[in-house]
Amino acid sequence: MADIHVALLGFGTVGKGVYETIKAHQSRLRAILGKNVKVAGILVRNIEKHTLPEDDILLTSNFEDILNLPKLDVVIEAIVGREPGFSYLKKSIERGCHIITANKEMFAYHGNELLELASQKNVACGFEATVAGGIPAIQTLRTLLNVNKIERIEGIVNGTSNYILTKMREDGVAFQEALQAAQEKGYAEEDPTNDIEGYDAFYKAMVLSQIAFGEQPEWQTVRRKGISSVSNSEIGLFSEWGLRVKHVISLEKGVRGLSCSVKPVLVGPSHPLYSVEGVQNAVSIDADIVGNITLQGPGAGKFPTASAIVEDLIQLNVNHGCYYEQEKNVRFKKDLHHDWVVLTNQTHVFLPDSIEVAGRVKEALFVNAKEKDIERLLEVYPGLNIYQLYGQMNKEFFKNILLSETRPERKVASPKGI
Missing domain, CATH: 3.30.70 (Alpha-Beta Plaits)
Structure with a gap:
């Protein structure tokens, strides 16, 4: 029985989660795939900072060593930033490897190019982990809603911002105090700009847009606003009215074209995003037949993200082919009030x-x-x-x-x- 040979690019929180998940669920993977999944190589920035329990895994800081592995089927990328992840994945595709990425910024910028190249080379491209961690939002849009026409997508896709807004409301604290608490718990980086100013959510919205509508809006037309200007007095006022402030992405295709916003909004108790609290994420999908579907769960972290990556590994091996569809059934809506x-x-x-x-x-x-x-x-x-x-x-x-x-x-x- 041949093995599926996998390389990990990056061995931080996500990379370690993938490695541990593969090791712990080997019998389950073998039952589904009919093969063992073997981690053949791991790319790190500094070898001295890492130790591996298995001597037969290549640990290297040189990507060429990964490409030169004698057996390599799948390359999994979990590196921050557009580069070098994009270049590494291009070279992996050119070698004939399937690719999986958790890098939302890189994929928002370069996803189309990677997907087209993967299609040309007849390999698969998995990117479920780029949006909302362990929530299967992309799988739902790509494979489970083919007859339905997508009307609208709304989502809370950044756990840091959601945690801050929840803490401001529940504890009555100001933004800076809530941000400091998020940093102390490890939910926010030392430089939290990407999270609190909506860039992280924006990149995820672009990925969802490509899947749901077959295109992205012109980036300069997207209204992106973070949460740093939301005051605790506003949150307190809205709470008395039974409303909650949530940082929400919204995608909709209307008569004026594809519209997208990333901004704080007010949510009432009847809305599916109202009860999404703390670091939880959720994606709410409106379609013409099924109505509303809301997927909720952990949006980040070691094992939720690893779960999405390993599920991609299953999909691209069971359903070989490019993990992507250029066009979806879309219902065009009027420019509504x-x-x-x-x-x-x-x-x-x-x-x-x-x-x-x-x-x-x-x-x-x-x-x-x-x-x-x-x-x-x-x-x-x-x-x-x-x-x-x-x-x-x-x-x-x-x-x-x-x-x-x-x-x-x-x-x-x-x-x-x-």
């Missing part, structure tokens, strides 16, 4: 006729408008804090808000206006 909460204590904010005011509660205007009209409003009043509201503004909604405003025990300070 959405509900928004505009925070301001200014008396005179001129609203055009295209923005309908649904109600006002002290420092908040509740409006219904198209996103393009909100963008124009922000051009005129750049200091406004505006949150899209995921949930319906009906009579019961306003009744609950008005009840919360009359409670004498309210202690949270109102947010500052413009």
Whole structure:
């Protein structure tokens, strides 16, 4: 019985998780694949920092040593940044190896090129681990929703930001204190910019867009906003109204083309992302037949990410071929109106006729408008804090808000206006 020979590029948290998972589940892998899975080589930056329990595994800091392994079937990449991961995977494909990556930034930039090259060389490309860790979002979109037409995708795909927003609400602390707690727990890096400013979520949104809609939006058209400007006073105010701030990616293909946003939004109790707390991730998919499907689970970490990589290993060996589809069934939607909460204590904010005011509660205007009209409003009043509201503004909604405003025990300070 021949073995499947695997090389790991990177032996940090994810790489070690993959290695340990393969070792611990060898009998299960053999039962599914009919072969043993053998780690033949591991690429590291500094050999002196690593030791391996198996002497027959090549440990090297030179990628050419990996390429020159006599037997090599699959290359698994878990390196941070666009390079050298992209170049390594190109060379791996050219040698005739299947590839699997967990590198969302690299894949957002170079995924198309890798996928096209893999198709030309008749090898497979797995990238489930680039989005939401152990949640099988890509598998669901690629293989389980072929007849359904995808209408919309929303997701919480960065556990660091979700943890910070959850802690701010639950403990009533400011952003910096919540960020420090995330760093102490290892959820946030020393430089947390990619997480808190939405770059990590943006890259994941681009990967999901390619799978769901067969294309990515023009990157410069994507509204990307992080969570560093969200105040604890705002979170406290929204909590009294039964709303939660979540950092959400949103993808939708409408008559104006493919739209994408990465931003803090307000989520009501009826929305599937409302209960996604802490470091959990979730991807919510709306399709025309099945309706809504929400996948929730750990979005990062040693074994959740390793799980996605090993499941890719199964798929590309059982269903040989390029792990990708260029076109999906997509339902084009009209340029719809959405509900928004505009925070301001200014008396005179001129609203055009295209923005309908649904109600006002002290420092908040509740409006219904198209996103393009909100963008124009922000051009005129750049200091406004505006949150899209995921949930319906009906009579019961306003009744609950008005009840919360009359409670004498309210202690949270109102947010500052413009």
